[in-house]
Amino acid sequence: MLFHEGLPADHLHVICTGRVKVTASSSNGRLFLLRVAGPGDILGLAALDEHTLHRVSAETLSSCTIKSIPRADFIRVMKTNPELSLITALALSREYQSAFLSARRLALHTSAAGKLASTLLDWARADDGSDCPSPTNLPISFLMQLSQEDLGSMAGLSRETVSRLLTRFRREGLVDQSDDRMTLNNPGRLEARYR
Amino acid sequence: MLFHEGLPADHLHVICTGRVKVTASSSNGRLFLLRVAGPGDILGLAALDEHTLHRVSAETLSSCTIKSIPRADFIRVMKTNPELSLITALALSREYQSAFLSARRLALHTSAAGKLASTLLDWARADDGSDCPSPTNLPISFLMQLSQEDLGSMAGLSRETVSRLLTRFRREGLVDQSDDRMTLNNPGRLEARYR
DNA sequence: CGAATCGTTGAACTGTTTCAACGCTAGTGG
DNA sequence: CCACTAGCGTTGAAACAGTTCAACGATTCG
Numbered sequence: 184m185l186f187h188e189g190l191p192a193d194h195l196h197v198i199c200t201g202r203v204k205v206t207a208s209s210s211n212g213r214l215f216l217l218r219v220a221g222p223g224d225i226l227g228l229a230a231l232d233e234h235t236l237h238r239v240s241a242e243t244l245s246s247c248t249i250k251s252i253p254r255a256d257f258i259r260v261m262k263t264n265p266e267l268s269l270i271t272a273l274a275l276s277r278e279y280q281s282a283f284l285s286a287r288r289l290a291l292h293t294s295a296a297g298k299l300a301s302t303l304l305d306w307a308r309a310d311d312g313s314d315c316p317s318p319t320n321l322p323i324s325f326l327m328q329l330s331q332e333d334l335g336s337m338a339g340l341s342r343e344t345v346s347r348l349l350t351r352f353r354r355e356g357l358v359d360q361s362d363d364r365m366t367l368n369n370p371g372r373l374e375a376r377y378r
Numbered sequence: 379m380l381f382h383e384g385l386p387a388d389h390l391h392v393i394c395t396g397r398v399k400v401t402a403s404s405s406n407g408r409l410f411l412l413r414v415a416g417p418g419d420i421l422g423l424a425a426l427d428e429h430t431l432h433r434v435s436a437e438t439l440s441s442c443t444i445k446s447i448p449r450a451d452f453i454r455v456m457k458t459n460p461e462l463s464l465i466t467a468l469a470l471s472r473e474y475q476s477a478f479l480s481a482r483r484l485a486l487h488t489s490a491a492g493k494l495a496s497t498l499l500d501w502a503r504a505d506d507g508s509d510c511p512s513p514t515n516l517p518i519s520f521l522m523q524l525s526q527e528d529l530g531s532m533a534g535l536s537r538e539t540v541s542r543l544l545t546r547f548r549r550e551g552l553v554d555q556s557d558d559r560m561t562l563n564n565p566g567r568l569e570a571r572y573r
Numbered sequence: 574c575g576a577a578t579c580g581t582t583g584a585a586c587t588g589t590t591t592c593a594a595c596g597c598t599a600g601t602g603g
Numbered sequence: 604c605c606a607c608t609a610g611c612g613t614t615g616a617a618a619c620a621g622t623t624c625a626a627c628g629a630t631t632c633g
Contacts, residue, residue, distance in 0.1 A: 207482050211573050215485035217478070238478065268463070275470055282477035283412070283433065287402050289484035290410035290534045293622075295589065330611065339485045341590055346613055378406050488590080490621065525579065536622055541581055578631080584624090591618080601608080 185226060185241035185249065192230035192237045194251045198222050201247025202328065206240050206336075216336040218281035219244060219329075225274040230254045244328060281309075289339050292378070298338040299348050300377040303358070306337075307367055320371045327365040380421060380436035380444065387425035387432045389446045393417050396442025397523065401435050401531075411531040413476035414439060414524070420469040425449045439523060476504075484534050487573070493533040494543050495572040498553070501532075502562055515566045522560040 185196055188207060203220045217239060220226055229235045231254070243249075261267045288301040310325040329337075331345040338345070352358045357373045359366040367373055380391050383402060398415045412434060415421055424430045426449070438444075456462045483496040505520040524532075526540040533540070547553040552568045554561040562568055 207486065209486040209573060213486050213488070215482060217481065272467060272470070275467070275474060279470060279474040279477055282474055282481050286412060286477050286480035286484060287410060289481060290531070291402065291404040291408050293408070293588095332611080336485070342611090343591085343613085344589060346611095347589095350613080378404060488620095527579080537579090538581085538623080539621060541579095542621095545581080574633105576632085578629100580629080581627080583626085586623080587620105588622095589618105589620085591616105593615085593617105595613080595615105597610105597612085599608105599610085601606100603604100603606085 185243065185251075186237050187240045188237050190237050192227055192235050193254050194227055195230050195254065195257045196226040196241070197250045197252065198224045198226065199248040199250060201249070202244040203247060203249075204242045204244050204333075206242065207238065208240070214336045215339075216329075216333055217285060218278075223274075224277065225271060228271070228275055228278065231258070231271075285337070294377065295338075295340050295344050296348055296351075296377040298340060299334065299345060300352075300373050302334060302338040303365075303367060304370055304374055307370065320369055322366055322368050323370055324364060324366040327360070327363055380438065380446075381432050382435045383432050385432050387422055387430050388449050389422055390425050390449065390452045391421040391436070392445045392447065393419045393421065394443040394445060396444070397439040398442060398444075399437045399439050399528075401437065402433065403435070409531045410534075411524075411528055412480055413473075418469075419472065420466060423466070423470055423473065426453070426466075480532070489572065490533075490535050490539050491543055491546075491572040493535060494529065494540060495547075495568050497529060497533040498560075498562060499565055499569055502565065515564055517561055517563050518565055519559060519561040522555070522558055 185203065186192070186194070198220055200222055203224075203226060205217045205220055205226065207215045207217060209215075220241075226241050227237065229237055233254070257267075261271065284305050288298060288305065292298045292301060306327075306329075307323045307325050331349065332342045334340075335342050335345045340348075349358070349360070352373070353360065355376075357368055357376070359368060380398065381387070381389070393415055395417055398419070398421060400412045400415055400421065402410045402412060404410075415436075421436050422432065424432055428449070452462075456466065479500050483493060483500065487493045487496055501522075501524075502518045502520050526544065527537045529535075530537050530540045535543075544553065544555070547568070548555065550571075552563055552571070554563060
């Protein structure tokens with residue numbers, strides 16, 4: 184656990200290797216998986232302002248190498264090195280992007296299938312790196328490091344619903360799963376069928 | 379309509395007066411109201427990168443005064459005037475904040491009542507200006523410039539559900555409505571009851 | 574005056590959650 | 604080495620909640 188929501192934010196964390204789950208929780212015990220950050224991402228940007236609290240929690244997913252930097256140090260370097268400001272702006276922009284995509288997929292889809300499909304597509308595109316926003320008909324394959332429960336808390340669905348939907352997607356030939364690898368056989372059709 | 383999603387982003391828009399609805403839509407005709415921006419906000423930040431498309435649409439809510447600035451001009455000023463970089467970073471940060479709050483409220487609440495309550499609370503706090511995150515027991519009153527349909531597309535609910543819930547909140551004494559003014563009589567209780 | 578927008582309410586339908594039970598695997602400790 | 608627990612995925616059945624469809628009144632606007 185890198186940091187926890189509600190606690191004072193005084194360090195910034197630069198991810199060198201590994202992946203980190205960024206989550207928010209509600210008082211009734213529900214969990215929301217906002218994003219999974221990877222190498223190059225900067226977490227705890229809230230610490231840029233003094234006397235702020237973390238609004239999210241960050242938890243390492245795999246084994247990670249992370250540089251944690253006190254606010255004062257970070258800002259000092261930023262002042263002398265304008266390049267860091269640019270990098271920081273890009274990090275913030277990525278963070279916005281993922282929050283926006285989350286909100287979008289949760290709001291625009293009425294059906295659970297739509298939410299899950301869009302979650303998978305967003306994930307695939309982010310993981311793929313070549314984030315082409317246009318839906319291809321070419322298969323995308325990627326490491327699914329998330330449990331079905333994680334997927335559910337990204338899509339706003341219960342664990343059981345995710346299970347049922349994944350078996351459905353499998354039966355329809357839209358996805359394949361082997362071990363911890365997932366393949367979207369036809370992203371375009373997946374998106375079209377369950378918009 | 380300031381700009382529309384899918385169109386090339388080449389201008390930035392600084393809101394001087396008035397309010398602007400920022401929306402995203404899906405191919406099935408559904409609409410998602412991401413935020414309502416006000417004076418001081420900068421819209422179309424996507425234009426900072428060249429060759430990008432708008433991912434959202436922006437539509438004036440009331441009569442507005444808005445300065446639209448071509449990307450090249452904006453960046454030129456930013457290079458000579460570092461203060462503008464700071465202002466831009468703050469604008470991006472606000473944009474992140476609203477996307478985050480949207481995602482959070484859509485994901486963490488199972489019940490429609492919870493989603494609507496949290497939407498009203500977020501709105502009140504943003505409108506109030508004094509964005510104290512802690513739930514007060516003191517009434518908050520504000521101008522509700524949104525239709526119930528707008529509220530619904532913020533909360534991911536249908537127009538009818540919003541209507542039913544608002545009359546329920548009214549009956550329970552949690553909110554008062556007169557004309558276009560809305561009062562949350564007991565924000566703390568509203569949040570606690572419908573988390 | 575008609576058209577359009579907004580809010581309201583009823584009733585039926587449908588889909589998702591919830592509760593429950595089961596198999597499987599991996600990890601733990603006796 | 605084996606029971607035991609914990610986590611994960613699966614599936615069934617019932618309950619419930621929100622959407623959808625429909626109709627109505629009120630208001631505004633051209």
